[in-house]
Amino acid sequence: MSTSLFVLAAIAYFVWRALRPRLPKLGARGASPIPTLRSDRSGDEGEARVQAELVEVLTWLCGSNFYLHSGPILLNHAPGTEFPTAEVDHLAITPFGIFIFETKNWTGLIEPGASADVLIRIGADGEPQARKSPLSQNRSKLAFLRGTLPPVWPIEGAGVFANDGCVLSPDLPVSILRRTDLAQWLRDRRARHAAGTAAVVDVAKAWAAVQRIASTDELALRKHRERRRVNPKI
DSSP: OHHHHHHHHHHHHHHHHHHSOOOOOOSOOOOOOOOOOHHHHHHHHHHHHHHHHHHHHHHHHHTTOOEEOSSOEEEOOSTTSSSOOEEESEEEEETTEEEEEEEEOOOEEEEEOSSTTEEEEEOTTOOEEEEEOHHHHHHHHHHHHHHHSOTTSOEEEEEEEOOTTEEEOTTSOTTEEEGGGHHHHHHHHHHHHHHSOOOOOOHHHHHHHHHTTEEOOHHHHHHHHHHHHHOTTO
8 A cells, every 4th residue: 555655646646747837047158149029120131241242242252361351340449438339240451452342131122311311212002111220330340440441441331232132223422232232343453453552461460550549359249239139229
């Protein structure tokens, strides 16, 4: 009798163990991951396509004499302030200039807005949406680089639309372009540089100079993006 009761008790215990709610284990906790939003995933996909295009185009134009940063880079443009950093999607250093690119993965028709800071996106529903222009996002970054790096180095920026389902109005500024336009846009910059009197950029020296005013640290990038989530307008 006692043996039967023991067996029944053991069975009941194991059934309870199997069905009880699972609690998380306690232990050392690292930094909690930033939630991945759908817009973040879309942006990452667009940046990956633009990065691959830039590798191909710059190899065609420069051989191996260029530097293309892998991943985003933070410019330390306002140390000591509430928002000390600005994120650059793509940084390219070539003998004919330093370039920063702001990538958008939007679909639909893109038209000029009411001001230079705004673009209008018209999607499949036909409703116009006002959005911040990538050229506006690049403006303060370009001003910082031009005010900090040697003035003999040409520095320019562009807004690049990565998605094949995007149509650009011909009335947009020429520095707003599709991913597939990068080859011609950069080829034109190379030709202008060759025809002018601007200094040839020493790629290694330029990258060393940028590193003194920038950060590629993962923790710094994480903090920057957390600030941006709280204040999307920065």
